[in-house]
Amino acid sequence: MSGTWRFWREMLAVSWRRAPVLTVGMFLVEVGLLLPVVGWALALRYTIDAAAGGATGTAVTAAVGAATVCTLNAVLAGLGGYLRYYAVDTVAEQDVRPAIARDIATLEGVEHLERGDFHDRVTVLLGASWGLVASLWSAVGSVFTTLRLLVSLSLLGAVSPWYTALVLFAGVTLWCDRRAHTLVNRAETETAESFRLQRQLFELATAPGPGKELRVADAAAEIARRQRLAWDDAVDGRYRARFWATLWRVAGWSCFALGFLAGLAAVVRQVSTGAASAGDAVLVITVAVALQQGLQATVEQTSQALASGRLIEPYLWLRGHVAAQRVTGDAAPPGVLTEGVVLEDVGYTYPGTERPALAGISVRLPAGSVVAVVGEYGSGKTTLVKLLNRFYRPTTGSIRVDGVDLSALDVGRWRARTSAAYQDFGRYQQTSVAESVGLGDLPRLADRAAVWEAVRAADAEALVGGLPDGLDTRLGTEVDGTGTDLSEGQWQKVALARAAMRRDPLLLVLDEPTASLDAPSEHAVFRRSMATARRLARVAGTVTVVVSHRFSTVTEADLILVLDQGRLVEQGDHRALLARGGRYAELYRVQAAAHSR
Numbered sequence: 001m002s003g004t005w006r007f008w009r010e011m012l013a014v015s016w017r018r019a020p021v022l023t024v025g026m027f028l029v030e031v032g033l034l035l036p037v038v039g040w041a042l043a044l045r046y047t048i049d050a051a052a053g054g055a056t057g058t059a060v061t062a063a064v065g066a067a068t069v070c071t072l073n074a075v076l077a078g079l080g081g082y083l084r085y086y087a088v089d090t091v092a093e094q095d096v097r098p099a100i101a102r103d104i105a106t107l108e109g110v111e112h113l114e115r116g117d118f119h120d121r122v123t124v125l126l127g128a129s130w131g132l133v134a135s136l137w138s139a140v141g142s143v144f145t146t147l148r149l150l151v152s153l154s155l156l157g158a159v160s161p162w163y164t165a166l167v168l169f170a171g172v173t174l175w176c177d178r179r180a181h182t183l184v185n186r187a188e189t190e191t192a193e194s195f196r197l198q199r200q201l202f203e204l205a206t207a208p209g210p211g212k213e214l215r216v217a218d219a220a221a222e223i224a225r226r227q228r229l230a231w232d233d234a235v236d237g238r239y240r241a242r243f244w245a246t247l248w249r250v251a252g253w254s255c256f257a258l259g260f261l262a263g264l265a266a267v268v269r270q271v272s273t274g275a276a277s278a279g280d281a282v283l284v285i286t287v288a289v290a291l292q293q294g295l296q297a298t299v300e301q302t303s304q305a306l307a308s309g310r311l312i313e314p315y316l317w318l319r320g321h322v323a324a325q326r327v328t329g330d331a332a333p334p335g336v337l338t339e340g341v342v343l344e345d346v347g348y349t350y351p352g353t354e355r356p357a358l359a360g361i362s363v364r365l366p367a368g369s370v371v372a373v374v375g376e377y378g379s380g381k382t383t384l385v386k387l388l389n390r391f392y393r394p395t396t397g398s399i400r401v402d403g404v405d406l407s408a409l410d411v412g413r414w415r416a417r418t419s420a421a422y423q424d425f426g427r428y429q430q431t432s433v434a435e436s437v438g439l440g441d442l443p444r445l446a447d448r449a450a451v452w453e454a455v456r457a458a459d460a461e462a463l464v465g466g467l468p469d470g471l472d473t474r475l476g477t478e479v480d481g482t483g484t485d486l487s488e489g490q491w492q493k494v495a496l497a498r499a500a501m502r503r504d505p506l507l508l509v510l511d512e513p514t515a516s517l518d519a520p521s522e523h524a525v526f527r528r529s530m531a532t533a534r535r536l537a538r539v540a541g542t543v544t545v546v547v548s549h550r551f552s553t554v555t556e557a558d559l560i561l562v563l564d565q566g567r568l569v570e571q572g573d574h575r576a577l578l579a580r581g582g583r584y585a586e587l588y589r590v591q592a593a594a595h596s597r
Ligand SMILES: Nc1ncnc2c1ncn2[C@@H]1O[C@H](COP(=O)(O)OP(=O)(O)OP(=O)(O)O)[C@@H](O)[C@H]1O
Pocket: 114, 115, 350, 353, 357, 375, 376, 377, 378, 379, 380, 381, 382, 383, 384, 549
């Protein structure tokens, strides 16, 4: 809760800076709305008592007063609604939404994209800016509606202290409402996993890639059945909670209704015995009705403010995550790598998992070398290169770049000196080929000569030459169906060209760079990648790390790392590893035999 208070204080400060007039206006309206509660009830009492006493003039004046107060109340309430809308909209659109987008886009790691629970929070936040700012005004509103309640109570108490007992009934109503809220919130948390599961199953059945496979295997109905089960599970939990929540709310309001009826009976009795005037009776009824409405408003505002915890929690999480990631070094990477990258006892365990994806990796990747990482599926190859790219920080051990710990380097400057093509490469929709490649080195986005050089490095000249507008061909059909779509292998070549854009990276990562290519293309791409690696080694002492399943493609590497279940089991060059007759030699021979068949 302290985080929530801090958040509201911060939002108030932002509102004051961004929209001081609207902010002050909101408070003035809230203060102004305290007056009609008293004025309306008192004016009505005078009207009735004066009319009963034959003082027609006083009665008319009081009636005019009552009407004025009533109008003032309506005007202030309407004005408050407009002010709130503009105050929230201004701050949400100009401050909160851009800040969230910036924080998400600049997160250093990739966990928020890979972990389901992180991803959910990010998804919530993308549409949460309005709700976040509105929660501040709900909180302010609940303070003022509580004050209005207190004013109503003190008026009732002035007629008879007994009437203040209505607040007990009001308290029960509030308590029941809170219980109802807790039930609904708990159910939402408990069913979040089923919701995630059904969404993933839905995406599995509808995404083009898996969708094709499912149809060929005739498994779409089975996936639909599982999605339905997960959906029913989630929805059942939530509906059950909503049913019980409704019962709690009905019980709460019934309790208040009983108290209200008892109060009415008491005031009728007081009037009949002469202990109170008819005006007092009208005052009690008016204020009791206002009390009920005030209570409803308080419950609503408080509920809205508290329900916004659903948005505030991910917001605070994002801020914390960004702040933790910014606790990073500010050292500059070297201009040219001279020693290389040294891993010392490096281990990494993915958050939420038990088994380390990597453990005890100690190795030196010499400056200017081509290092191949080989191993079977799931042996930790991609995790290793992600650590080098600093998407994650090692759970144990350290990585040093020319003697400086990777975490001591300024992450932005380190990234500016790395290039990478990953196996799940990006397909940038609605960009031209030139942009799609040029994005690999933003400052040279419009440098056609540099783009062509990168295209050549990826053996993609024939691909680009065959496109309708060459480098200016718009790619991708996913947005509006007008671009040119590429095959998997062609998209991969574009990604490889993008990775070849930087002039002097210290680290070049090629994660399964030819997974989508046919054998002749694979050979050509490897030849050109090796040429690029050697050229970069001369320019910047670049370490090129190539991840591959296929052992035959990496025989030219200076150093081959063999991973097995997250451990580095062998290292050396191709000859040395063959001569050793260990795991590499065995897997190399198995693959060679399979390919020669
Ligand atoms: N985002 C993730 N969250 C949790 N576990 C993960 C994640 N990514 C990978 N893993 C696990 O870490 C281990 C190593 O995965 P990694 O992708 O590094 O292997 P790999 O050798 O590159 O596999 P492949 O050859 O199939 O690409 C695997 O057991 C995998 O299940």
